[in-house]
Amino acid sequence: MTTTTAPVTTTPPPTTTPSTSTSGGTTNTNTLAGLDSLTSNFTTFLTLLTTQLQNQDPTAPLDSNQFTQQLVQMTGVEQQLNTNSLLQQLVNNTSGGVSTAVSLIGKQVKATSDTANLTGGQAQWTYNLPAGVADLKVQVVDANGTIVNSVAPTDMGSGDHAFSWNGKNLAGSQLPDGGTYTLKVTATDSGGNTLATTNYQSGVVTGVTQSNGSTFLTINGSQVPWSNIVSINQVASTTTTPPTSSASGS
Template identity: 55%
Template sequence: MAVSGVAQTTGTEATAGSRTRLAENFDTFLTLLTTQLKNQDPLSPMDSTQFTQQMVQMTGVEQQLLTNDLLTKLVANSNSGISTAVSLIGKEVRAVTDTTAIKGGKAEWLYDLDRDAEEVKVEVIDAKGATVHSSTLSGEALKAGEHKFTWDGKDRSGQALPNGGAYKLRITTKDTAGEAVPTSIYVQGLVAGVEQSDGQTMLTINGARVPWDKVASIYQPEPPAQTGDAGGTETASGSDPEDTPINPAG
């Protein structure tokens, strides 16, 4: 059974909004204070004690918001599934992302067409936003359903790029009416590592870092093929591709 990724919700947006309002109020307060000090009557100067108290109060509120930020990150860490994510190391997962890395001289993506397409164009984009590969697909690659696209890791000049990096797949589709065909892009591979980055759990899949909450399915890798008595190779039939979904809690 496929296991969907866990969505996370925090109060980060509300805290950020509060901090923005505080910053605006604090800047306004300083502007008013400076203006009043510049235009005060030198023979009857204003008492600065009240202004000092207000500045102390504003600073205290700002420090409290920073503390709330730290607490929010701690809560996010505890709810981000880090313990569950660690248990995924060595498991096969599928994640909803268009980014992967070159591994073993190639990079692979899965894409799913909502319906038949008349034209499917794929582009591989590097971390700098440059297109390093583009091609137009044909035949079965235009049919509705799931397909695999494999890039040989070579740029437009035919030069092999080194393993690693971060490469995005961009797919442009059209049907017979010239309308775009809804398309989903995935990467699938073994989880090689787990790390925390700015309060977010990241998985290393095929050499690329993928957010934990992008995981759509978890699979138990199929054991290596066994050799039968007659010297043939036994493989499980009907598995696609060479995986069986599992429930990680089972």
């Protein structure tokens, strides 16, 4: 006696495009959610398809055209989601990416950043202090978390303070260029409470790069995200007056 197992019915996912918004963040979220859902549905579909093939009646096999149609529908949704993702990336690159950031080359900018590269034996930061600082400690930390320099500035007034490190460690040895270092500012009030501080990179933009869909500006040899910029200024041009020469006639 032959045992026949009822075939499993599969329902392909609806061929609708995820809703989009004029906001880039919302569109990205919808696209990523759609791709995740598609991956899950496709895995489930393949599982059901395999189960159908294993349990179909040999005397009445299922129509292969149905499987092909479902695969085509699944592929169509995947291609639509990928197209939305590529279009969004193109919009980001055009509106707030490389094309816009290139215009900042040669301009003075200020951007939030705790890190800086040691270039030419120098690393520079600007830190901002709130009012009421009673004790201040500024440390330079390397990529391994080791403190390579530590100072206790006496100027603890509120506002921006420039800090330049000469690249020498606590032992007085000059460290090689190319390393990335972090500025750690610890400020407390008279009661010993920690106060919030902010570190910046200030300088002229010398280059623009893009990595993984994000745009970075080169400032003082360091890479700073485009989104971290807080101010942009035109570099003041310096004019030199040629020396005046006098000639005496006979």
